[in-house]
Amino acid sequence: MLDLAYDASLGADWVSRYGIRLAANSEDKTLRLVHVLDGLLTTDILNNKINAIEKECNSNKIKLQTEILPMRKNVVSTLQTFFSRNSSEFILCGTRMLNSARGYLFGTVSERLLENRALRVLAIRVFQPGNSGLVSDMLMPVSERFTDQSNGLFFLEKFSPQLKSLHLLHISKINTLWFRYLSQNRAEKLKLAAHEYLKEVQRVIENHLSLQATHCDSRALLSDDTAKEIIIQSNKLKSDIVLLGTSTRSLPYRFFYGNLLEQILRQSACDIALYNKGH
């Protein structure tokens, strides 16, 4: 069973389609919809929306459980209390749909859930509602810390039954000041090391998952702008989704380099799935 943190927005409806598809890959084929009554919606609208999701679940042979929670302190604490007491495989939620000055993730319930290392969370930004949660082509940027215990592998497994192609991407970040002076030999060495690392990641993935029907490829790049490179590669490969791990960056880092996640969320032309690295 997986949980869907549902706020009854249009974006949440679209995220629910991911929920239905991912629930189809769970053992009990159950989706638990969790909504906190924050007073922003009338009961009729909420019920209509939940009914629509239930019908979609039924037509896809998914069992829907609904939990409507009265709000306690705030939405986040209500949800966190509920999730800590009622475990599930993972929690699915959506990012902000509105590109406000604050960004897509900053200050959202999803950001707080992602920060909670005790929970396994997947936050999705839906850019292509027409795909209705179907992921055929995935781009997965991997950092130097990818292990068989990582949540990346866990979520990759959840998506794997629908995947037709998986592209692993490793970007070696080079300081902007040095990037243009990087010698060819040095660049080759860095790329070689990155390729070796990607081979290792691919081996880990193949040991844990059955991806026989999936076309797997990997590419190693050197760049002084990680976010931009991820966006370009997702466009080049026509990816349906980018599966990306989140990590907490310090304030000085954000000041000098900006928030990579927000940059990707703001500029990408495909769906983005963010998972937390804790748990």
Next chain:
Amino acid sequence: MPDEIEVPHDQPLTQIHRASIDAAVRLLASSREGLNNNEALRRISEFGRNSIEVKQRFRALKSLFKQFRNFFTILLNASAVICFVADRVQPGESMNILGWALLGVSGLNAIFSFIQEFRAEKAMAALKKFLPALVKVRRDSIEAEVEAEFLVPGDIILISEGDKIPADARVLNCNDLLVSNAPLTGESKPISLTAEPSEQSLTDSHNVALAGCSVLRGSGEALVYATGLRTEFGKIAQLSQGIQRTASPLEKETGKMVRILTYIAVTMGVLFFLYGVFNGRPLWVNLVFMMGIIVANVPEGLLPTFTLSLAMGSLRMAKKNVLVKSLNAVEAMGAVHVICTDKTGTLTLNQLTITRIASGRSEDEVEVREERNHILKHALTASDLKQTAAGFVGDPLDIAIGKKISQDPSSSLAHWSEGIRKHFPFDVYQRSAAGIHAADGQTCFSVKGAWESIRPKLAAIDGRPNVPLDAALADADKVVKQLASQGLRVIAVAHCTIEQFDPARKRDEYATGLTLAGFLGIEDPLRPEVPPAVQKCHDAGLGIILITGDHPDTALAIARKAGIVSHSADNVVVTGDQLKELRQQQLMDRLEEGVSIFARTTPEQKMKIVSALQALGKVTAMTGDGVNDAPALKTADVGIAMGKEGTDVARESAQIILLDDNFASIVAGIEEGRTIFNNIKKFTNYVLVSNGPEILPYIMYILFPIPLALTVIQILSIDLGTDIIPSMALGQEPPEPDTMKRKPRERTEGLLTFRLMAHSYLFLGLLEAIWSMSLFFYVLVSHGWHYGNVMSSTDGVYRSATGIALSTILLMQIGNLLGRRYRKGTGLNLGIFRNKLMFLGIIIQVVFSWAVLYFPPLQVVLQTGPVDLHVYLLAWLGVPLIFGFDLLRKQFLSQKV
């Protein structure tokens, strides 16, 4: 209200193009009446406007700031600051003037590079032309025109003939809707759209209308599912804007060179500064000294000369039909290892010609006139051809048919077209076009297209009434294979008689029980200049990769004719489907194994091929003409767009435009690029030589109690004055005979090699230094100077001595210049006057060498003085001295080789 929509949920969750119309509407939380205005406004705030522009904040500032980050500029600016400090510490030594001069040089370099980089983004303007400003939309059941920017996912748009499609949309209903997807797919054939669910991929399905495409005929309504950058068109726009061209080989080389020279200059400057401090010299003297050694080491005029040389190279390229948009591409052309080329129009003339008319029995040309006419008349019926005063107008294949018929004016086909009642345009799924002809009480339906699409509909074959259909079809299969193996594109022509023409009937209702009339063998002739150009590429060690949407057999045949692959070459073709399945490493392996033809590919796959080639360390040139080629043109090291047939978007995304779309022009451009790199190497070598006699006086000044032989201003007069024109002259030298016989240089091969530096500094530079310093001391000693004597900078003897040192360097640079022209011989036999700029450079050196000694205004500026004539003549001896020693070196090396 979308929130209140109640639609049946009878389908499993599916993608929008696979979903039924109701399910598609539900996916977008919309309704057939459209969104209401409030919901539309809410979605605008959620999804943003339907715009493809990527806003980059502070782009200009960032770009300008970047120009000040390179080592060269940092060094010059730091030196300027030191000069100003030195001027404050010890006023009256004109150090502030030097500071301003250095700031000026650094500022000019930075601004020049900034202007180069920060050009108006014209590609975006060209892309925007594909999108409409206004669009008819239904909201709250009311149809109205709104600005296309305000479309949101879930909107219902109404499209009709002549409209441009504003966003990606799922067709909900249509009436004979025909669209051109050429801007996105490059496919010029129009596509009929339908509202039925499709099992193909989203972009290939025939129930979606894609942004940037246009409606050729009919009308319909569609549900917007992606806007702005989320559309397929938007993705191309984002890629075109987002991809930063990788630094050109020359940019990397110059970056590396500047870094090395900066390290040398700073290290020497700091070391000798410290040496001076520990030896108790005054601080300002040490600062001046440090400045001198840095200024002497940095070839200030080199980078501007690079730019001028490239600009002149681009003018020469333009004369060869190669229009250069980005100066760095001039040299990048010379570094190319692999050319990825289109077929149509580049290798071929893009003039389809019917070179064979065959029956279903044999691949041989049909000799019987009636039988030929029979095949041609049915082909003509299935064509959409108009004859104007300028000639035929229509699809290239239809024009070829028209031309073939017009070759025989007495033919009975001359008036055949008058009886054509209906034309069914080419259908990309049925891969055929058709038409109906009615005359003399007889009506027939004719179809022409791919054999695979017509074969299943055949009931008979002309001329084979007694042969069983299966056997006749098997014979026809053999004919098709034979024709394809000869490089011909095969078009099958079939027909059937119908009772009556009914405009309401659909094409499929006619296309049954067809009879095969025969085959047309179509060829796009190879450009005559291509085979020699390809041979030139092979001689020059360049790889050629043919990327085409054509059939593999056709691609292989044309590649063989052009000489890209040998006639015995095997396993050299990869199809688009195979390419899709290959991992990048596998593709790299296949490329290394010698795969050089990619057939049945889509334009998007070009990027995959370029990336693999770049991963192999190859500098890649890529040709393209369509909108969807734009990202690949930007990804490639050298993007080449077609000037005649290409779109504006491709032209704006490329660095080079081929004015005649001709492959041979690419090769000519590469030859020019290689020549430019060789010339850059020559003038770098030339310029660095003068660094030797500029540095040595400072080293000797700090180590020994002797006067400084060359002041900073005098150094600048060489670097930013007299060396510029000769450097430019070397940049104009014609190609050496073996330019296209050498293999392309490796990416790792530097401009500034150890060998070049040793030759510049330790051989020629040292020669210039020794001779100029000898004359410097000769003047001093002959006027009574003794070792250890301190001289004032205003002393007349000192001024004469520094004057002769400067004059000697200037004159010896003439010998250096002549020696740089040719790597092996003297080069004198080729004449000095052929390169007018070089002659001018020599004149300037001669006049300046005289003027620094004898022209009072210049004496004041450079703080020099006159010498006896015999001393000046001794300085002239430096010319044969340096030229002769260098010639001996060349001969020694050639004997060694």
